[in-house]
Amino acid sequence: CTFYSNWILDPVIYGKYPKEMVDILGPALPRFVKNDVNLKIARADFIGINHYTSYFVQDCLNSACNPGVGAFKAEGCFLKLDRRGNVTIGELTDVDWQHIDPDGFQKMLNYL
Incomplete structure (x- = not known):
């Protein structure tokens, strides 16, 4: 996060x-x-929070994984996944990267 x-x-x-x-x-x-x-x-x-989707995240600094490819160096530190095994993070929408995950939004607010 x-x-x-x-x-x-x-x-x-x-x-x-x-x-x-x-x-x-x-x-x-x-x-x-x-x-x-x-x-x-x-x-x-006022601070507004936008939350479009959630991901499972794997730490690539302290565990073996193939880090994500991205536009900035930070994205090489972790791997974003929309599923863990056969379990998806939430219901897929018509947008191919966006999942419905109300619990993810609540977890983010609790973290902040």
């Missing part, structure tokens, strides 16, 4: 990236200048 939520929320709320991201991506992360941090910390009056 860190790579899909905290990398956006932590800078807004705390003025810095999550420790997990800094540990993995280090200098690849964009840097904040002092004025940016002062503008961001605790200035949000």
